[in-house]
């Protein structure tokens with residue numbers, strides 16, 4: 001007691017003790033506020049060797065090796081960001097640029113970039129235009145690889161909704177020797193059935209079958225699952241509308257629909273969970289967290305998964 | 320009103336980091352200094368003089384006791400307006416010139432801005448540094464630093480000036496100048512409190528002195544009184560007849576024609592007679608300059624050590 | 631009177647710093663580095679600006695931090711060692727005035743230094759970009775945040791130097807700067823723990839200076855905006871945190887025996 005009394009010997013020390021307690025509390029509170037309010041920022045993310053020339057010098061001419069290192073870094077970077085549920089992928093493009101500048105023939109890097117640069121966050125950097133440029137660069141350096149044309153068409157179709165450009169790209173792909181037979185049908189598919197789910201499904205299926213990179217395969221798989229859900233929801237909602245036309249009311253349970261002969265059994269989503277009937281004949285999934293990329297069947301007030309969640313991981317494991 | 324009033328002031332230092340021992344540097348000091356005095360605070364090295372001054376300046380806090388200056392307790396910030404302080408072996412901001420230094424200190428003592436530079440110049444002239452006003456202090460000699468230190472202690476025209484060993488490290492001329500300066504300040508009506516371990520510095524100057532040893536006050540009073548009590552011996556110097564005082568049995572030093580010895584006060588008359596009888600010529604008969612050490616030898620009880628082990 | 635004394639101590643502190651060779655050495659190296667950033671930029675196609683902004687502002691931060699620490703650690707202890715403090719405190723100067731004077735003096739020093747480093751940095755930017763864009767205003771925001779960091783670091787350095795030796799103060803202050811830059815990561819780590827250890831780590835993470843939020847270098851490198859809210863919160867944060875460190879320094883210093 002006497003020790004504290006001695007420390008607070010005069011008005012100055014007493015006042016400064018009060019200020020200390022107050023300001024320390026206030027700054028801790030502000031630090032907390034700042035944490036909450038600030039978007040996640042890549043504070044220390046700086047790529048110091050940004051230029052291929054610098055890397056070339058430092059790698060003593062072993063550019064192939066350096067390209068591999070940067071390629072690994074790019075994939076790791078994407079993986080880490082994905083796990084961290086990040087919304088920003090600032091270094092993805094510089095890393096990929098460096099990789100292909102060091103080794104212009106590293107086609108997997110172009111493919112990877114095509115998908116993950118283009119897709120909107122949190123599934124990618126959300127830079128479809130940059131992705132197009134990047135793939136064009138790959139085509140310039142590797143004009144005989146049909147896969148790059150295919151990716152170009154893919155971005156144009158899925159991300160930029162530019163069906164004519166997509167058709168062009170697929171046409172160019174089918175001019176390259178060694179392309180698979182199914183490629184021949186793609187340009188026609190673009191012009192006839194632009195914008196429908198079926199076309200997207202074909203594209204993602206091909207992607208899934210041809211992807212050599214694990215991240216790309218997973219991504220394609222989740223896309224296909226999401227398309228499946230979207231498709232289911234469209235069909236089921238059409239059936240509830242039919243039911244309403246017949247009876248004047250929306251169904252309140254699947255049993256009524258089955259009784260009416262509209263369904264054979266309770267419909268389930270790809271995770272095995274039954275779909276739910278919401279008000280006014282709307283059909284929703286039980287847990288949207290399982291299905292990143294879905295655009296339909298999201299219960300009102302909820303969001304689709306912001307990234308690959310544990311739930312969707314399970315889906316991948318089962319698969 | 321007294322200039323300084325100290326009552327039961329004590330300071331114990333904690334020494335050592337792991338095994339703390341306590342060192343009582345100042346014990347139960349009670350002392351009064353009158354306004355207008357030149358007061359000498361005497362004691363050998365380690366007596367506790369600097370400790371006392373630091374306590375009075377509020378640089379350290381006493382373990383016990385109180386002190387007041389001009390009627391105000393030393394913790395009152397107001398006190399600082401009327402005092403000036405020269406620390407022991409002063410050292411100053413060596414990147415400043417002497418003029419900048421004094422102007423800075425003047426501003427810290429709330430001297431009005433328009434007076435600062437003229438006062439700085441006057442103080443520098445007064446301590447004999449007028450020519451070095453624009454020299455950086457890093458180029459100053461020890462003596463020059465001491466003078467600059469005195470100048471900063473008086474720039475704001477304080478009522479009491481505290482000087483910690485103001486003459487130490489100076490050559491004889493420097494000491495003389497400092498002595499004159501102290502006298503001048505006193506003539507202007509300032510109270511001067513200065514510490515020293517050299518008695519002769521105090522003797523000619525002080526109205527009163529206090530003697531401190533091992534943190535304890537040994538005595539307060541007029542210098543001569545203290546000395547009389549201590550010494551009571553005289554030095555005799557004469558020419559020719561070098562064996563004149565052999566009868567007194569003291570040791571005689573002879574250089575050429577001149578003989579010298581130290582005798583008791585009581586033997587003075589007998590010695591003069593003896594020299595005259597023997598045909599010698601008396602050159603000088605002076606009281607022996609009191610060595611402070613003698614005084615302390617007398618005033619220090621054996622074993623009165625200041626070290627106390629804490630539990 | 632109080633303010634004028636604080637002002638004079640601040641000015642003298644500033645004067646000491648600008649007459650110190652250490653300062654010029656550090657500024658010289660900072661400017662040298664800034665002058666060489668265009669070289670890094672030149673060899674990176676399309677990324678010159680990003681590289682330059684990142685490197686330049688990081689250099690300004692690090693050199694300013696070094697200046698703060700190297701000059702800050704000696705501020706109080708040197709005055710005690712050389713006894714200059716005795717002649718200051720035997721005047722009507724209160725101890726807390728002395729601390730505040732030192733703080734503002736060093737702050738002024740850093741402000742002037744940062745100004746020169748910023749001019750060097752902007753000159754390098756002008757050299758490679760041949761002009762400024764509208765979004766370059768964000769750079770001023772980043773520089774302002776850097777200055778805020780210095781004000782916090784100075785307060786912390788002053789706190790340490792009010793009770794420990796220069797070497798220890800330097801270590802402490804530098805450690806604080808590093809931890810402050812990882813404050814957010816520390817909170818992330820705390821969330822992985824539980825129970826008492828979580829509470830402790832979380833508590834520490836909120837008590838160390840939160841420099842993460844003041845580091846917007848990579849954002850402005852990508853020409854992203856700094857929100858008004860961030861500006862306000864960071865400013866308040868710097869004020870509160872500095873005030874906390876300073877009042878702790880005063881609390882210690884007011885009680886200290888100047889042996």
Ligand SMILES: Nc1ncnc2c1ncn2[C@@H]1O[C@H](COP(=O)(O)OP(=O)(O)O)[C@@H](O)[C@H]1O
Pocket residue numbers: 332333334342343344362363364365366367368369370371889
């Ligand atoms: N900072 C300190 N820590 C521990 N002991 C000290 C300290 N300063 C002085 N002392 C001790 O206190 C005693 C008095 O010292 P001081 O006041 O400096 O004497 P003086 O000024 O008379 O020479 C001495 O024994 C000295 O060793």
Ligand SMILES: [Mg+2]
Pocket residue numbers: 365368369370407484
């Ligand atoms: Mg002394």
